[in-house]
Amino acid sequence: MVQLETMAVPLPLPTATLLPSNIPEDAPEHCPGTDSDLAGQAAGCAGCPNQEACSTAPKGPDPDIAAVRERLKDVKRKVLVLSGKGGVGKSTVSGMLGWALSRDEEVQTGLMDIDICGPSLPLLFGLQSQRLHSTSSGILPLPVSSNLSLISIGFLLPSPSSAVIWRGPKKNGIIKQFLKDVDWGELDYLVVDTPPGTSDEHLSVVSYLKESGIDGAVIVTTPQEVALQDVRKELDFCRKVGVPILGIVENMAGFVCPSCGGESDIFIPSTGGADELAREWGTEVLGKVPLDPRIGKSCDFGVSFLEEYPESPASVAYGEIVDRIKEKLDALPPSSSA
Known part of the structure; x- marks a missing residue:
């Protein structure tokens, strides 16, 4: 089993670095880079x-970076799930994408949880009590099913309530180890769940994957302006570091009553919601997912909401979102590592 204290930790990148210029935002006029x-x-x-x-x-x-490229050479598509705002359901969307992509038994899907301080995916997949193991070929991701696997720092913690109190360099180290040392094998999709913000974890995963190729980012928001103003920062981050934007998912877009099936708005899109945000940034809305209380229940018990409640408007929305993501990815040239 991998021990935290044995992980190789690189020296820190300046947290304000904007790739690929390597000139920090707050640098003096004659910064050499x-x-x-x-x-x-x-x-x-x-x-x-x-x-x-x-x-x-x-x-x-x-x-x-060369070791990361070699490790991921058999991963066809790499997708980041991002949001500048916490609490918009980013990890839930990542988990649902994993469940939805793996419904096709011929499709091999991996999930990487780099939300170092708040890893949620082990709970969402009912794997909280599991621990990682390594072989001569590398660290083994934990299988969720025959064609879906997961890696998370949550598998390295003594308990689910253990706090990760790390500065940037150590966070960078675990992200690099997940990319360089995990034996994914052949994957059709690698979905990376990120924490909110635009700092250490995001810069690390982008810099380590820059030669392997990032096929795109899925941006998650909720309809109200308090979320949208932070999501704009994430869109700006993607543009500055050269990450293609696949589109926006508007989560919690209304409430679905599990009894009568009626829908109502909880978060009012006072400034136009995801539709206006997509128009403003020249991208598209991949789909709108209504809030179904059974999603929370399924996540708490580590089961697939899509399989338990396929008739829910939320399940239908996730199916449409995944179909659109696959359509957009299929139109792209192969990533540099595949």
């Missing part, structure tokens, strides 16, 4: 808040 041999040592670096990190960080490309 974080990959330069003069990083942290040039005259213009004096007084910069990133000076120490830049001067001690290894220069040039990370040698482990």
Whole structure:
């Protein structure tokens, strides 16, 4: 079993770095860039808040990027699930995408949970008591079914209530290890569930996958403006780091009564919701998922909501979302690692 204390931890990337320019947002005027041999040592670096990190960080490309590319060479499509806002159901959407993609027994799907401080996928798949094991070929993801597997830091914690109190470098280390050392085998889809925000975890997964290829990001929001204003930041992040946007999923778009089947709005789209957001950013709404209380029940018990309640409007919406994602991915050229 993998031990936390034995994980290789890389030196930190400056948290404000914008790929691929390697120039931090708050850098002085004559910043040489974080990959330069003069990083942290040039005259213009004096007084910069990133000076120490830049001067001690290894220069040039990370040698482990090649190892990541080799490990993921048999993964056909890699999709990030992102949202700048917490609490919009991003992990639930990731889990549902995993369930939906794996309904076709010929499709091999992997789920990677890089929400380091709040890993939810072990609970959503009923695997909280499981632990990871490794072989000579690498760390083995835990099987959910014959064609769906999962990796999460939740499998490394002493208990589900154990807090992960880590700074950026150690977070980067576990993400790199998941990408470099997990033996996925051949996958049609790798879905990566990320934490809210645009910081360490997001920069790490983008930088480590830049040569393997990220096929796209699914952006999750809820209809109200308090969520949309943070999701705009995530869309801006994707554009700045070069991650293609597959589209937006509007979660909790209304409430479905499990008794009568009636629908009503809970979160009012006061500024136009996902439709207006997609128009503003030149992308599309992949689908709108209504809130069904049976989703929470299914997640708590680690069973597939899509199989338990296929007649629910939420299940129908997830099916349409996955069909659209697959359609868009099929139209893309093969990713660089496949």
